[in-house]
Amino acid sequence: MRKKTFVTKEQIDEIKKSFPTPFHLYDEKGIRENARAVKEAFSWNPGYCEYFAVKALPNPFILNIFKEYGFGVDCASFAELAVSKQLGFAPEKIMFSSNDTPAEEYRYAAKIGAVINFDDITHIPFFEKEVGTFPETVSLRYNPGGVYEISNGIMDNPGDSKYGMTKEQLFEAVRILMTKGVKHFGIHSFLVSNTVTNDYYPALSRTLFSLAASLHKDLGCDISFINLSGGVGVAYRLDQTPNDIREIGAGVKKAYDDILVPQGMGNVAIYTEMGRFMTGPYGALITTAIHKKHIYKEYIGVDACAVDLMRPAMYNAYHHITVLGKEEEPLDHMYDVVGSLCENNDKFAIDRSLPKIDIGDTLYIHDTGAHGYSMGYNYNGKLKSPELLLKEDGSVQLIRRRETVRDYFSTFDFCDILDGMDEVC
Numbered sequence: 001m002r003k004k005t006f007v008t009k010e011q012i013d014e015i016k017k018s019f020p021t022p023f024h025l026y027d028e029k030g031i032r033e034n035a036r037a038v039k040e041a042f043s044w045n046p047g048y049c050e051y052f053a054v055k056a057l058p059n060p061f062i063l064n065i066f067k068e069y070g071f072g073v074d075c076a077s078f079a080e081l082a083v084s085k086q087l088g089f090a091p092e093k094i095m096f097s098s099n100d101t102p103a104e105e106y107r108y109a110a111k112i113g114a115v116i117n118f119d120d121i122t123h124i125p126f127f128e129k130e131v132g133t134f135p136e137t138v139s140l141r142y143n144p145g146g147v148y149e150i151s152n153g154i155m156d157n158p159g160d161s162k163y164g165m166t167k168e169q170l171f172e173a174v175r176i177l178m179t180k181g182v183k184h185f186g187i188h189s190f191l192v193s194n195t196v197t198n199d200y201y202p203a204l205s206r207t208l209f210s211l212a213a214s215l216h217k218d219l220g221c222d223i224s225f226i227n228l229s230g231g232v233g234v235a236y237r238l239d240q241t242p243n244d245i246r247e248i249g250a251g252v253k254k255a256y257d258d259i260l261v262p263q264g265m266g267n268v269a270i271y272t273e274m275g276r277f278m279t280g281p282y283g284a285l286i287t288t289a290i291h292k293k294h295i296y297k298e299y300i301g302v303d304a305c306a307v308d309l310m311r312p313a314m315y316n317a318y319h320h321i322t323v324l325g326k327e328e329e330p331l332d333h334m335y336d337v338v339g340s341l342c343e344n345n346d347k348f349a350i351d352r353s354l355p356k357i358d359i360g361d362t363l364y365i366h367d368t369g370a371h372g373y374s375m376g377y378n379y380n381g382k383l384k385s386p387e388l389l390l391k392e393d394g395s396v397q398l399i400r401r402r403e404t405v406r407d408y409f410s411t412f413d414f415c416d417i418l419d420g421m422d423e424v425c
């Protein structure tokens with residue numbers, strides 16, 4: 001079994017003539033096809049909106065693609081809000097799902113009219129003091145605590161997570177906000193990350209729909225939307241079956257028809273804030289083997305490093321690797337594929353069976369389209385790679401240039417440290 005690449009070796013060889021490795025490459029066709037499938041899967045709900053989680057792939061060119069489908073954006077910081085506003089997303093299409101929120105971020109979110117999702121009950125007096133009156137529509141983040149189980153077992157442990165408020169706090173928050181003039185409420189919850197099952201959203205829906213129904217019944221409040229947030233995952237591993245968004249949409253519809261419709265709540269809008277599912281599989285980190293090292297193990301040194309893709313170093317996450325042009329060769333070599341950071345966790349793969357790799361081979365690191373570039377950092381003074389978009393017509397567009405030494409030192413622009421450094425900047 002093989003994991004498909006969205007480009008061939010021939011295409012990459014051509015791209016490498018204009019753009020040396022390492023670089024991130026995104027597949028516009030894949031992103032668009034998936035966006036259409038998501039829209040279709042939830043088309044039964046007239047108010048449906050996907051708010052793309054900006055942190056997954058915060059590139060304006062990508063955000064503009066999603067805007068074409070009527071999607072919104074999910075932001076958690078000043079910069080994410082600012083770019084969304086700049087790109088012309090309508091205020092109601094900007095969700096502000098933050099936590100531990102600084103006052104100036106609330107002020108800015110309120111100023112641009114973003115939908116505010118309160119992470120905690122204490123943020124209500126904080127907002128009132130720091131910002132002022134509440135908008136007419138407010139969202140609240142719920143954390144059911146305990147462990148979260150669905151039919152195929154325990155999925156995660158919300159009781160250990162810092163997000164959201166308890167059920168009692170949520171009821172109290174609605175009560176308080178109603179007295180302060182809030183007219184419409186949204187309920188939000190994010191319980192499990194990277195689920196590779198079609199059951200997560202439907203199960204979460206049942207939890208949130210029941211909660212919304214009791215809020216409506218007990219407090220008489222108007223619930224205008226339920227936000228299922230992120231968590232729909234990607235089949236990073238070869239043995240995983242990718243999620244089927246149509247089946248997920250149908251599962252949510254069933255829960256909706258079972259729980260909300262009988263309560264007379266058939267006009268509640270469903271929102272999602274998927275990041276990983278929207279772009280993860282449609283990105284690859286393209287890197288070249290530049291060194292081979294044999295000590296107690298076999299190492300392949302590539303020209304990318306954890307600065308470009310931190311997930312393996314941070315979570316020991318698996319990213320499949322294809323050696324372009326060697327797809328048919330036997331996987332009869334065992335390598336650690338490493339980057340150049342002075343950190344022993346800078347390894348894209350450990351003890352990975354791969355075909356024999358020669359210096360100059362191009363490695364395609366799969367599924368880096370979400371939480372890839374954006375999670376990168378500048379440790380060791382390593383500079384971040386560019387981002388390229390493979391357009392539907394096969395051409396390639398630079399959508400973020402490579403970082404330079406000048407970028408790295410740009411926060412020293414108040415002094416003369418850069419004078420005379422033109423040669424390296």
Ligand SMILES: *Cc1c(COP(=O)(O)O)cnc(C)c1O
Nearest residue numbers: 053097229230231273274275276
């Ligand atoms: C990270 C995040 C998302 C997106 O999560 P994915 O796993 O990428 O789908 C959505 N909403 C919130 C509030 C988040 O923090």
